[in-house]
Amino acid sequence: MMKANILIVLTLSFAGYSLQQPSMKTVSIRSREYETIHDIKITDNEIHKIQNCGNTEFVNLSEMYLRNIQNNVIQSDAIRHVSLHHNFFKKIPQNILNYVTYLSCFNLSRNSINLYKNNQIQHPYLQILDLSYQTTSDVNAIPQTETFDEETEDMYKYMTFDSTNIKLPNLQYLDLSGNDISTLLWGFNKSFPKLVRLDLVNINAQELDPHFFYKIPSSLRVLHLENNHLRNLMLQNVAEISTLYLNGNPLEKLNINSTTLRTLSLSNCTKLSAAFFDTPYLEILDLSRNNLNNDIGVHYEMFRALRVLLLDYNKFSYIPTLNNVQWVKELSLCYNMIKHISPNSFKYLTSLNKLSLKGNRIDNLERETFSGLDKLEYLDLSENQLNHLPTDWASPLKNLKYLNVNSNQFASISEMGIYSIISLNHLFVKNNTFTKITTLEIEPLPDFITIFLV
Numbered sequence: 307m308m309k310a311n312i313l314i315v316l317t318l319s320f321a322g323y324s325l326q327q328p329s330m331k332t333v334s335i336r337s338r339e340y341e342t343i344h345d346i347k348i349t350d351n352e353i354h355k356i357q358n359c360g361n362t363e364f365v366n367l368s369e370m371y372l373r374n375i376q377n378n379v380i381q382s383d384a385i386r387h388v389s390l391h392h393n394f395f396k397k398i399p400q401n402i403l404n405y406v407t408y409l410s411c412f413n414l415s416r417n418s419i420n421l422y423k424n425n426q427i428q429h430p431y432l433q434i435l436d437l438s439y440q441t442t443s444d445v446n447a448i449p450q451t452e453t454f455d456e457e458t459e460d461m462y463k464y465m466t467f468d469s470t471n472i473k474l475p476n477l478q479y480l481d482l483s484g485n486d487i488s489t490l491l492w493g494f495n496k497s498f499p500k501l502v503r504l505d506l507v508n509i510n511a512q513e514l515d516p517h518f519f520y521k522i523p524s525s526l527r528v529l530h531l532e533n534n535h536l537r538n539l540m541l542q543n544v545a546e547i548s549t550l551y552l553n554g555n556p557l558e559k560l561n562i563n564s565t566t567l568r569t570l571s572l573s574n575c576t577k578l579s580a581a582f583f584d585t586p587y588l589e590i591l592d593l594s595r596n597n598l599n600n601d602i603g604v605h606y607e608m609f610r611a612l613r614v615l616l617l618d619y620n621k622f623s624y625i626p627t628l629n630n631v632q633w634v635k636e637l638s639l640c641y642n643m644i645k646h647i648s649p650n651s652f653k654y655l656t657s658l659n660k661l662s663l664k665g666n667r668i669d670n671l672e673r674e675t676f677s678g679l680d681k682l683e684y685l686d687l688s689e690n691q692l693n694h695l696p697t698d699w700a701s702p703l704k705n706l707k708y709l710n711v712n713s714n715q716f717a718s719i720s721e722m723g724i725y726s727i728i729s730l731n732h733l734f735v736k737n738n739t740f741t742k743i744t745t746l747e748i749e750p751l752p753d754f755i756t757i758f759l760v
Contacts, residue, residue, distance in 0.1 A: 331748050337712075337734055337758035344684050344708055346616065346638040346662050348571060348590055350528060350549060359411035359434060362386035367393070368413075374399070381405040389413040391436075396420065398437075403429045415439055421485055426471040435477055438505070439484030466490070469497040476500055483507035483530070489515040495523040503528040511536060519545045531555070537577075553592075572596070573616075583608050594618035594638075606631045617642070625651035633657050640686075641665035649674030662686040664710070671699040680704045688712035688734070695723035703727065710734040718747060719757075725750040734758045 363384045367375075368391040380388065385406050390399070395417040403409060411434040419425075419440045427435075465486045470493060477498050487509045501523050511534040515521070522529075522545055529547050533554040541562045544550065549569040552560075560581040562570070569590040572578065576597050588609055598604065598620040606612070607630035615631065618640040625647055628634070635657055644666040652658065658679055668690040676682065682703050693715040700706060706727050716722055716738040724730065730752050736759055748757065 335760040359387040387411040392416040478502040481505040505530040590614040592616040636660040638662040653678040660684040665689040684708040686710040713737040
């Protein structure tokens with residue numbers, strides 16, 4: 307392990323250049339913030355369009371053991387965010403909204419609100435409403451007009467979210483996660499005509515209402531259905547949904563037909579045995595944590611528009627064949643079982659800009675390992691078993707700017723074979739076996755490079 311005793315940012319200047327154009331190398335101990343910037347992951351662009359409640363005037367009444375609230379407790383046109391999280395409200399306190407004219411965010415999560423009947427809330431400006439994880443156990447949640455044999459009927463399918471008296475014309479984000487909800491009312495889209503994101507995570511859904519996508523508003527773009535009990539999904543119509551999360555479902559069969567879908571997350575769907583995708587414009591696909599290996603074929607040719615592919619935490623022992631996905635710009639194969647990379651393994655990925663091989667078992671690289679990746683700018687080789695690399699291993703990487711070799715077994719920077727990478731400007735070397743870095747090791751590196759030690 308490398309000992310990190312440097313407490314300042316050290317700038318090393320070398321002779322041979324004028325003051326107007328100095329030669330400088332920087333050693334930094336602030337690596338983490340730079341590493342996370344370049345992580346390959348799904349980013350939800352639609353959510354950035356929703357107002358950020360965290361930077362607004364805020365009244366926090368969370369965990370105050372409240373059961374009701376008086377009309378005049380909060381009266382302000384300046385307040386934008388009110389939280390009543392984790393109290394004992396049994397009904398949505400509509401009265402509070404009458405005195406907070408321009409409220410944008412309302413957090414009612416973890417109360418005891420009965421979501422199945424008589425919900426009333428109206429506000430012209432509210433954008434974010436959190437009704438997740440209510441703890442109601444009211445037996446009256448099931449309408450009395452429904453009669454059924456409790457031994458043969460499933461109570462879950464009677465759990466309908468009642469939005470009849472909810473009128474929120476500008477709501478963009480609704481969170482109903484953690485509540486047993488089997489379906490939505492037909493008037494749901496009228497209650498939330500501008501909804502952009504809907505969270506239905508952990509609602510114990512066993513199947514999706516066949517009319518679901520006809521009930522949601524046409525404005526909806528992001529749908530979260532993670533950690534439910536969905537097994538078979540036939541999605542021939544997903545309305546205007548562009549981002550769909552199905553992580554953590556025991557899916558066995560999946561059929562999706564959509565020209566609007568751009569992002570699909572199927573992480574931790576380990577039982578999936580048959581899938582058909584007619585998604586010609588899909589750009590981001592997450593297949594991580596699915597026990598995929600080189601014997602389980604994924605037909606990547608179905609994803610001709612793919613830009614980002616995540617295959618983390620699977621069981622690949624070598625780089626899978628990725629032909630017909632020449633437009634992929636970001637590929638992550640973190641935490642697999644890859645030890646050796648055959649020459650030309652990436653020859654089809656001519657557009658690749660970011661590649662992460664973090665957390666594998668790689669112990670050697672060759673000149674042809676990254677052949678064809680002349681557009682690659684970011685390479686993560688951290689948490690592998692590298693201790694020495696030949697001087698020409700990075701020859702194909704003409705535009706490499708970020709190289710992460712943290713947590714390997716290098717005894718010095720000179721053992722990394724990187725002196726020929728003239729485009730390099732960020733080098734991450736923490737947690738290797740060396741305890742010091744000399745100026746002689748740093749001097750051959752490109753000008754203006756930053757070396758991150760800790």
